[in-house]
Amino acid sequence: MSIASTQKKGFGAILWDYLTTVDHKKIGNMYLAAGAFFFLLGGIEALIIRIQLIKPENDFISAGLYNEMITMHGTTMIFFAATPMLLGFMNGVMPLQIGARDVAFPFLNSLGFWLFLLGGILMNLSWFFGGAPDAGWTGYTPLSTSSPGHGLDYYVMGLQLSGAGTLMGGINFLVTIVTMRGPGMTYMRMPLFTWTTFVTSILILFAFPALTVGLFLLQFDRMFGSAFFDVALGGNSVIWQHLFWIFGHPEVYILILPAFGIFSEIIPTFSKKRLFGYSSMVFATFLIAFLGFMVWAHHMFTVGLGPVANSIFAVGTMAIAVPTGIKIFNWLATMWGGSIKINSAMLWALGFIPSFTIGGMTGVMLGASTADFQYHDTYFVIAHFHYVIVGGVVFGILAGLHYWWPKFFGKVLNETMGKIAFWLFFIGFHLTFFIQHFLGLMGMPRRYWVFLENQGLDTGNLISTIGAFFMAAGSIVFIINIIYTTAKGEKAANDPWGTGRTLEWAISSPAPEYNFKQLPLVRGLDPYWIEKMDGNTKMTPAEPLDDIHMPNGSILPVIISIGFFIASFGFIYQVDNKSWLIVLFAGMVIAIGSMLIRSLKDDHGHHIHKEDLEKEAD
Amino acid sequence: MSHDHSLSPEIHDPAKATHEGKHKYLGLWFFLGGETVLFASFFATYLALRNSTAGGPSSQELFGLELVFVMTILLLTSSLTSVYAIYHMKNHDFKKMQLWFGITALLGLGFLGFEIYEFTHYITDYSFTFRSSAFGSAFYTLVGFHGGHVVFGLSWLTALMVRNAKRGLSLYNAPKYNTFAIYWHFIDVVWVFIFTVVYLMGMVS
Amino acid sequence: MSHWMGKLKTLLMLSFTAIVLSACGKENLTALDPKGYGAEKSMDIMILSIVIMTAVFIIVAIIFTIAVVRFREKKGREDYIPKQVEGNHTLEIVWTAIPIVLVFVLAIPTIITIFDLADTAEAESSIKVEVTGNQYWWHFDYKGEEIQTSQDLYVPVGKKVYLDIQSSDVIHSFWVPTISGKMDANPENVNTMFIEAYEEGVYWGKCAELCGPSHSLMDFKVVAVSQDEFDQWVEDMKNVNPEEKPQDAVASEGQDLFEANNCMACHAIGSSPVAVGPNLTNYANRTAVAGILEPTKENLVDWIMDPESIKPGNKMTGNYPEVSRDEAEKIAEYLMQLDHSDVNPESAGGIID
Amino acid sequence: MTGANINKINSFKKQKQKEEMKHQVITFALMIIFTLVAFIAVGAGMNKTYVIPLILILALVQVGFQFYYFMHMKDKGHEVISSLIYGGIWIAAVTVLTFTTIIWW
C-alpha cells in the first residue's frame, strides 16, 4: 500500500490514524464497518420482533418494549445501517471512478462520518438510560410529543446529529463530482454508480432539511414547551407527517438509487457487455428523483387530505413505475446477448431483479389510493418495503461488498461461502416477507405487539419467523466469510474479475493513498475496458509524474462531533433539571471552539514527493 | 482544472481562482439549495399555523410597519455594502474592502438589535411568547432562525476580518470573503420573504 | 437432478396453494372477502392491480429466465467478448410506453373510486355517528339520538352510515377490514367516512395507527343487524334507565360498589356525555371485555382487578381504589346484568370465534 | 507578458467592474423602491385581494435581483448552481403549496 503502511504500526497508531484520517477510502471503510455493526444490531432487533410474533398472544417481550424494538429496528436500519453503508460505497468508489485523488472536502467528509456515528451511538444509548424511543420510526405526533421518558429526545438528537452528517456527505459528493472529474471524464462518461451518487446527493440535499425542520419542531415541543403539535394551543399534528414524508419518501430513493448504481456496475461487468441504454438509465435516475419529491402524501392517504389530494398523489406515485421499469428492462437487456458469469456478486444482482420487481409492484398497488385504504398500516406495507429495501438495498449492499471487497481490502471473498450465504438469505427473505402480504390483507395491522388467537394469522406468522432465522443464518455465514477471507484470503489483483470496466480497476487493490499516481486520460464510457480492448494493460496518463498534494489529517472532526454529542445530553436532560444547561453549553463550546480553530488555523496540506512516488510499484 | 491564470494573476474571479475556492463556492451554493428547503419548511409551517393564536394576540395586533421597515432597509443596505466590499476586493484594495465589510457588519448588528428589541417588546408588552400558541411558536421559530443566520453570518465575517486584518488580500483568503458575501445575500433573500409573508401579509389579513 | 427438483417444485406449489386457499383468513376479519361497500371498492382496485402486476411480472420473469439460461458463460468460451450494444431506441420506447399505458389503466378507475368513497352527498339524510378514538377504546355517539355506546357499533345492514371520526388524544385509525378501508382519527379535525355492510354479522375492527403500548389491543366490533332490529335497538337504548336497580342482591351490591369505587366518574351507564372511559350501557351484550377478551364474568373480574395486566398503559389503571376479588365479582355480576336490549350480537349471527 | 500589457488588461477589467458596480447600485435602488411600494401598499390599507399578490410579486422580483445580480447567478459557470437552486425552489414551492392547501386549520 502506501509509504506509511510499509512499516508495521502498533494498535495505538492505527487507531489514531483512523480517528484523524481524511482519506475518503478509509472514511468509506469506516462507514461500511459502522453501518454493518448497526445492521447486525437492527437485525437482532428484527429477530426479537419475529420471536415475539412467532405465536399468538406471545409474551416474549412486553408491549412497551415491543414498541421500542420496532422503532429502533426501523430507525437503526434506515438511518444507521443502510444509508451509511451506501455512503461508504460512495466514498470508497466514486472518487476512483471519476479519476480523482480525493473528495472536495476531506475534512467535512470526516466530520460527516463522526457526526453520523455519534448520532447512532447516542440514539442507542437510550436503551441504557431509561428506555428507547417508542413512537415508531416515523415518530408521529402527538404520540411522540406525549411519549413519557427521554426515548423520543434521544431519537430527536440522534437523528439531528446524523442527519447533519449525511447532509455534509451529500454536499461533498456533489462538489466532488462537479469539479473533480479527471481529464476526459465528461458527465456522460461517468459510470452509473457515480451518476446515482450524484442524484442521491441532490436528494439528500433537498430531503434532509425537511427532516431537520421537523425534528426542530419536535425538539422545541418536547424540550422547550412550544406548541407546534399541541392541539390545545392551536397546534397541528399533520404538519409533522408532511415534513417527515417530504423527507421520508425521497429517503427511500436515497436508499435505492445507489443500489441501482451498484447493480448497474455489476451486471455489465459480469455480462461482459456495456450497460444497455446508458443515457436512458441516467435520465431515468433523474426522473425517479424528481418524481420522488412529488409523491410523499401516498403515506398519508388515510389521513383525510381529501379526494383531490389523494388522486394527485396516487397518480404521481404510479408514475414512478415508468422510469423504474426502464431500469429493470435495461438491466435485462444488458444481460441479453452477454456472457454471464455467475459468482456471488452477480448472484445478489440476479436475486435482486425479481425480488425488487415484486416489491415495486406492490408499491404501485399501494399507490392506488382506494386499495391503500385496506393496505395502509398493515403487514402488506411491511411486506412491500422489505421487498424493496431488503430485496433492493440490502441485496445491493451485499452485491457491492462482494464486488468491491478486493478494491477496499485487497482480498477476494470466498466464493463457496458467498453462495451459501446468498441462498440462505434469499430463501429466508422470501419466506419471511412474501406471506406478510397475505397477513396484512387478512387483518393484521403493523406495529402489533400481539395478534390474537383464532384469527387465522398463526401459520403465516410462524413461517415468517422461520424465514427470519434463515436470513440470520445467511448473515452469519457472510460474517464467517469475512473473517476467513481476512485471515486466509489471497491478495487480489488490480482487476480481480478480469472484466472490470471502470477506472477503479485500473489501480492496485486496495487503492493507494493518492489513488492515481498520474491522473488517467479518459477516452470514453468504461475507460478501462476501452484500454483493455485496445490491448493496453494500463490507463494512459494525462499528466507527467509530479508531486501530489494531499490534505492533512485532523482530530478536530472527532472533537467537534463529541462536542455536539455532549451538548445533546444537555438538551435532553435540561428538561428535568436546568443545571444540565451547563453540559449543553460545555458541549457547544467544545464543538464551536474546535470549529473556530479549524477555520482560523491555516492548513495547506502536504505533498507526496515525486521521488517517493517513483519508488512505489504500480 | 482552469489553467488560464494568465489573464488574472490576481483575484479577478475569486470563485474560480483556486481549487479550494472553487469547491467552497460551489459547496456554499449547494448548501444554500438545502437552506431553501429548510426555510421553505419553516415558512410552510408558519403559514399553516399563523391563525392558530389560541386566544392570544394575532399578527394584526402585534406587528408594526415602522420597525420592520427600518430593519428591512438596514439589511438590504448591508447587502449593497457587501457588494461594494467585493468590488474593492476585485480591485485589490484590501483596506477599502475591510472598511465596507465593517459597515456591512455594523448594519447587520443594527438589524439584530432591532430584532431583539422587537422580541422583547412582544414578550413584555403583549405577553406573546414562544409558548403562547402555535402561532407564537411558528413566528419565533421562523424569524428566530433567520436571526440565528444573521448571528452566524456576523461571527463568520468578524472571524474573517480579524484573522486577515494583518495579512492583506491573497488567493487564499479572497475566496473566503467572496463565499461569505454570497451567504450574506442569501440571508437578505430570506428576509425579503419574511417581511413580505410574515409582516406585510400578517398585517393585511 | 431435475428429478428431485421437480418433486420439490410440486411440493412447494401444493403447499403454496394450500396456504393461499386457507389464507383468505378469518371470515369477518379479512379484507379478502369483502362484505361492505368500501371493502368491495378497494377489492375491485386490488384485483385490477394484481392482474396488471402479475402480467408484468410474468414478462419480466420470462425475459430474466431466458437471459440467465441462454446467455451464461459457456465452458471453454471464457474469453468470448460479446457485442457491446449501446441501446435500441425502439425497444426503449416500447418499455416506456407500455408501463405508461398500464399506469393509466390503473389510475383512472382508482381516481373514480377515490371520489366515490369520499362522497358525502347522502350524509345529511343518513345515520350519523360520532366516532372518537381514545387510548385504547372507541366511543360511538349516535347523532340526534342521544345514544352512546363504546366498543360495539350497531349499524343497519344495507344502509350507509356516516362516521365523523376524531381522536381525543393521539392518532388512531378506524379499520373494519371486511366492511371498509381505514380512516385516521386525528386530534384536530373530523374525518368523515361512510360504511355500509352488505350482510348481517359481527365484524372485527382494529386500530391501525400506532397509539401506544396497547395499540394492538384496541379492537372493536361493528354489529350489522337488520333495519328492524336496528330500530328496535335504538328504541331500547333510548329507554335505558341508568338508575334502575338490578333484581338480585349480588348485582345490587355490585351496583353500590360501582358507585362507591368512583367508577361512575369515568363510566356512564345510559346516555351521558361522560366519556373518560367506555360507556357501559347494555354491557351484558358486549362482544368482548375491554375489546379483546371473551365476554365472560371471569375475564371481567380480571379486568376490574388488574387492567394493567390485560392492556398495558391503559388509562383506567391506578385511577380507582383497589377492589378485592369479592367486590370485583359483585361489580361484574352487576355489569353482566345490564341487558338493555334484545337485539344483541346473536341477532347478527353471533360472534364468530 | 509585459507589464504594460497587464496594466492594459487591468484597466480594461477595472472599467468592466465599474460598469458592473453601476448595475448593482441600480439593482439596489430598484429593490428599495419595491420595498417602499410594498410597505406603502400595506400601510395605505389597500384591498386585501390585490395587496397580497402585489407584495408577493414584488418579493419574487426582488429575490430574483438578489440571485441574479448580487449573487451572480446570471454569470457564466453558474449553470449547475442555478439548476440546483431551481430544484430547491421547486421543492420549496411544492411544500408551501401543500401547507397552505391541504392542512386544515
Ligand code: HEA
Ligand atoms: C428502498 C425503499 C423503497 C422503494 C424503492 C420504494 C418504492 C416504491 N414505493 Fe414504497 N415504501 C418504502 C420504501 C420504498 N418504497 C417504505 C420504507 C415504506 C413504509 C414507510 C413506513 O410507513 O414505515 C413504503 C411505503 C409505501 C407506500 C405507503 C403505504 C402505506 O403506508 O399505506 C406507498 C404508497 O403508494 C409506496 C409506494 C411505492 C412505489 C409506487 C414505489 C416505486 O418506486 C416502485 C417502482 C418499481 C416498480 C413498479 C417495479 C419495476 C417496474 C416495472 C417492471 C415496469 C412495469 C410496471 C408497471 C407498469 C406497474 N411505498
Ligand code: HEA
Ligand atoms: C433498511 C431497512 C430494513 C431492513 C434491512 C430490515 C430488515 C428486517 N426487518 Fe424490518 N423494518 C424496517 C426496516 C428494515 N427492516 C422499518 C423501517 C420498519 C418499520 C418500523 C416501524 O414500524 O416504525 C420495519 C419493521 C419490521 C417489522 C414490523 C414490525 C411491526 O410493525 O410490528 C418486521 C416484522 O417482521 C420486520 C422484520 C425484519 C426482518 C426479519 C429483517 C431481516 O431482513 C433482518 C435480517 C438480518 C439479521 C437477521 C441480522 C443477523 C444478525 C445476526 C445473525 C447476529 C449476529 C450476531 C453477532 C455477530 C453478535 N421489520
Ligand code: CUA
Ligand atoms: Cu389506537 Cu392504535
Ligand SMILES: [Cu+2]
Ligand atoms: Cu413513499
